[in-house]
Amino acid sequence: MDVPARLRYSRNHEWIDDTTEPAAVGITAFAAAALGDVIYAELPEPGTHLSAGEVCGEVESTKSVAELYLPVSGEIVATNEAVVANPDLIGTDPYGAGWLVRVRLTDAPALMTADEYRAYLADADAAAADPTAHP
Numbered sequence: 001m002d003v004p005a006r007l008r009y010s011r012n013h014e015w016i017d018d019t020t021e022p023a024a025v026g027i028t029a030f031a032a033a034a035l036g037d038v039i040y041a042e043l044p045e046p047g048t049h050l051s052a053g054e055v056c057g058e059v060e061s062t063k064s065v066a067e068l069y070l071p072v073s074g075e076i077v078a079t080n081e082a083v084v085a086n087p088d089l090i091g092t093d094p095y096g097a098g099w100l101v102r103v104r105l106t107d108a109p110a111l112m113t114a115d116e117y118r119a120y121l122a123d124a125d126a127a128a129a130d131p132t133a134h135p
Contacts, residue, residue, distance in 0.1 A: 002029045003118050004095050008111035010071035011120065015095065016111065022077045022102040025070065027059070030121060032094045035061040038087040043068075043079040043100055050076065052109050056101065059090060068100065073107035 007015040013031035017024040032038070040060040050056055056070040079101050083089050089098040112120060 001033075001118075001121065002095065003114045005114045007095065007114065008071075009114070009117035009120075010069070010111055012069045012071070014069060014071045016071050016103075016108075017099075018072075018105065018108060022104045023072070023074075024099045025072075025101050025103055026094055026099040027068065027090060028117075029094045031066075032091045032098070035059060035066060035091070036063040037061055038090045041083050041087045041090065041100070043084060044076045046076050046078055048076045049106075050074070052107065059087065070101075070103065071111055072103060072105050072109065074103040074105040076101050077104050078102040 003009070006019060007017050009015050009028065013028045015026055015028050038059050038061045041057065042059075043057040044050070048056075050070045051073045052071060054070055055067045056076070057068040059066050059068060080099050083098060083100060092098065
């Protein structure tokens with residue numbers, strides 16, 4: 001599974017590239033694969049101020065509808081109109097053309113590194129495979 005080292009990751013499977021200003025945010029390849037074919041994306045309006053963990057949109061796939069959570073606090077300064085027009089970009093290029101929003105950070109909680117996110121995914125797979133595991 002592709003997990004770029006330059007990004008930080010949330011437990012809700014969002015990523016942030018805070019090496020740029022404004023920071024780019026999207027969903028991980030893991031989340032995109034779980035969703036399947038994305039057919040609709042709703043993103044927040046630029047100028048919207050959100051806190052870390054707040055819902056900032058939703059994506060609909062042929063399998064389900066999923067809410068998007070902003071992994072940081074800040075102001076949405078841009079949305080990816082290419083994703084709104086072609087939601088399939090989320091699945092085909094989640095870390096590139098499939099970014100969702102750009103945010104001017106006001107607060108960034110501790111997020112996982114690529115290695116920590118890989119371990120998180122491995123732990124989740126192990127727990128899902130073990131019916132005696134407890135959350």
